[in-house]
Amino acid sequence: MPASPHRTSPYCTIGPFFPGAFVTGCEDLTTFQGRRAAGQHIILTGRVLEEGNRPILNAIVEIWQPDAHGVFRHPLDPCAEEADPGFYGWGRSRTDAEGRYSFRTVMPGVSDHAGNPRRPHVNLMILAIGLTRRLVTTVFFEQTDSAMRDPVLESVADPSARARMLARQQARENGAGAVPVYRYDVVTRGEDETPFFVD
Amino acid sequence: MQGTKPDKSEISEIEYSPYAEETQLARYIQHYPRSFTRNPSRPLIERPLTLSELTGPLELEQRFGVTAEDLAHLKPGAPRALGQYIEVTGRVTDEDGRPLAAAMVEIWQANAAGKYVHEMDRHEAPIDPNFIGEGRVVTDAEGVYKFRSIKPGAYPVTESDWWWRPPHIHFSIFGPSWMNRFITQIFFPGEPLNEMDLLLNAVQSPEGRDRLIFQTSPTVVGAVNYLVFRRDFVLRGKRRTPELH
Numbered sequence: 440m441p442a443s444p445h446r447t448s449p450y451c452t453i454g455p456f457f458p459g460a461f462v463t464g465c466e467d468l469t470t471f472q473g474r475r476a477a478g479q480h481i482i483l484t485g486r487v488l489e490e491g492n493r494p495i496l497n498a499i500v501e502i503w504q505p506d507a508h509g510v511f512r513h514p515l516d517p518c519a520e521e522a523d524p525g526f527y528g529w530g531r532s533r534t535d536a537e538g539r540y541s542f543r544t545v546m547p548g549v550s551d552h553a554g555n556p557r558r559p560h561v562n563l564m565i566l567a568i569g570l571t572r573r574l575v576t577t578v579f580f581e582q583t584d585s586a587m588r589d590p591v592l593e594s595v596a597d598p599s600a601r602a603r604m605l606a607r608q609q610a611r612e613n614g615a616g617a618v619p620v621y622r623y624d625v626v627t628r629g630e631d632e633t634p635f636f637v638d
Numbered sequence: 639m640q641g642t643k644p645d646k647s648e649i650s651e652i653e654y655s656p657y658a659e660e661t662q663l664a665r666y667i668q669h670y671p672r673s674f675t676r677n678p679s680r681p682l683i684e685r686p687l688t689l690s691e692l693t694g695p696l697e698l699e700q701r702f703g704v705t706a707e708d709l710a711h712l713k714p715g716a717p718r719a720l721g722q723y724i725e726v727t728g729r730v731t732d733e734d735g736r737p738l739a740a741a742m743v744e745i746w747q748a749n750a751a752g753k754y755v756h757e758m759d760r761h762e763a764p765i766d767p768n769f770i771g772e773g774r775v776v777t778d779a780e781g782v783y784k785f786r787s788i789k790p791g792a793y794p795v796t797e798s799d800w801w802w803r804p805p806h807i808h809f810s811i812f813g814p815s816w817m818n819r820f821i822t823q824i825f826f827p828g829e830p831l832n833e834m835d836l837l838l839n840a841v842q843s844p845e846g847r848d849r850l851i852f853q854t855s856p857t858v859v860g861a862v863n864y865l866v867f868r869r870d871f872v873l874r875g876k877r878r879t880p881e882l883h
Contacts (some may be wrong), residue, residue, distance in 0.1 A: 445731070445732075445733045445734065445735050445872050445876075446658070446661050446733075446846075446849070446872060447657055447658065447661050447662075447664055447733060447872050447873065447874050448661075448820070448822060448850075448871045448872050448873070449661060449663055449822060449841050449846055449849060449850050450657070450662055450663065450818075450820065450821060450822055450836065450851055451660050451663060451821065451823040451837055452823075453808070453810075453820040453821050453852070454757055454808060454823070455758045455759075456746065456754040456756040456758060456808075457745050457746065457756075457808075457810075458755075458756065458771075458772040459756070459757075460772065461744055461772065461810075463772075463861050464702070471701070472700065489675045490674075490675040490676070491670075491675075493675075495676065495834075497758060501819070503690075503693075503694055504690075505694060506691065511689060511690070511693040512695075512696070513693035513694065513696060513814075514696075515689060515692060515693050516689060516693060527695065527700075528695065529694075529695035529698075531703070539766075543742075550689060550690060552688070552689040555646045555688050555689070557688055557689075558691055558756050560690065562690060562691065562816055564819065566832075567672075567676060568672050568676075568720055569670065569671075569672025569673045569674075569676040569677070570665075570673070570674065570676055570677065571662070571664065571665055571667070571673065571837070571840060572657070572662065572663070572665065573661040573819070573821065574678065577685075590685070590686045590688065591685045591686065591688065591690075591691075594683055594684065594685040594686065595683055595685075597653060609811070625678070627676045627678060628675060628677060628678055628679050629679070632678055632679060632680055633678075634680075635678050635683070635684055636682060636683050636684070636685045637656050637682040637683065637684045637685070638656060638657065638682070638817075
């Protein structure tokens with residue numbers, strides 16, 4: 440069979456030397472063009488671990504999510520004109536020696552489009568040495584709209600695997616006014632492996 | 639992406655199929671130990687694609703701007719980086735061949751001595767103070783990106799006693815959707831080290847490997863002559879085939 444001229448290009452690993460300047464400032468999604476994002480600001484943080492629960496140093500984590508009202512800054516969203524002008528929706532973080540990444544973002548709202556309501560969630564992808572392609576998963580929030588059905592969460596049949604897609608709120612250490620912290624570890628391989636999607 | 643507001647039907651207009659494995663690198667690569675400790679052991683799960691996965695960050699230059707198009711020249715009048723001058727260009731399209739305009743392209747590479755400006759790089763090679771080594775450009779209306787640089791050097795993988803990475807340039811491209819966020823490395827034609835590179839040779843077919851290698855183009859002649867390397871990219875996504883009645 441002759442090769443089509445339009446076959447998808449091969450993905451390749453990000454390698455060890457992704458520029459630090461490409462990460463600086465991308466961990467904070469709560470301001471955009473001088474405006475402050477609406478809604479509940481949160482910290483989404485955790486560790487990226489490989490087999491044996493060993494930390495992955497220097498992994499790149501990227502996220503994409505709707506704003507606090509569930510609107511995506513993208514023309515395919517019919518509500519895009521109402522997207523929060525203080526929220527862009529995309530972020531990038533790099534893991535440290537403990538495998539830790541961290542984002543400051545907003546609690547995403549329920550997005551409801553064309554009869555496909557989505558429970559509040561964050562799309563997340565991992566790039567690292569050893570991974571020739573990205574790993575993609577979705578983060579949900581344990582106590583946020585937990586009664587809501589979600590087609591992506593329900594595509595994961597195993598209840599224990601579904602539980603590994605929930606970010607869990609941490610006890611507040613800095614008083615009631617502090618920004619809530621949600622913990623979400625990503626295990627790329629091992630007993631407690633995070634569910635990843637066909638990509 | 640400006641002008642008329644897309645209606646709901648356009649959401650389902652572009653289809654994103656899983657990557658055809660034969661077009662891609664193997665996930666597990668002998669002598670590349672981390673591929674065995676980091677790839678998931680369980681099967682990847684199929685999920686429906688909703689608005690969330692079909693959208694993605696657009697107009698990233700609003701968020702962090704673009705850089706100078708020459709990675710090897712800090713500013714006019716400044717000394718140029720050492721190495722062989724190159725111009726790198728190509729077209730970014732989807733699987734139907736439609737250009738992806740206004741796509742952010744991030745580029746990074748080693749200097750002519752095979753050294754990155756990065757704290758993780760422990761290779762004992764000199765840093766070139768006149769070499770920037772990273773940049774961001776945006777595709778034009780025809781999906782064309784272009785930047786200038788110097789040809790990167792080869793460098794040893796420090797954990798290995800035999801593996802030298804052939805000269806290559808890293809690309810990170812933002813298509814219009816979360817589904818076509820794309821990362822790769824592109825190699826130079828005719829390099830002896832290409833024959834033994836674990837990553838390049840993790841693509842099974844010669845035709846697939848060719849899509850990871852630049853093609854040479856005519857030199858750009860001017861105040862400085864650049865040898866031109868070309869690489870087109872096909873990102874995932876094609877228009878749904880209309881049903882026949």
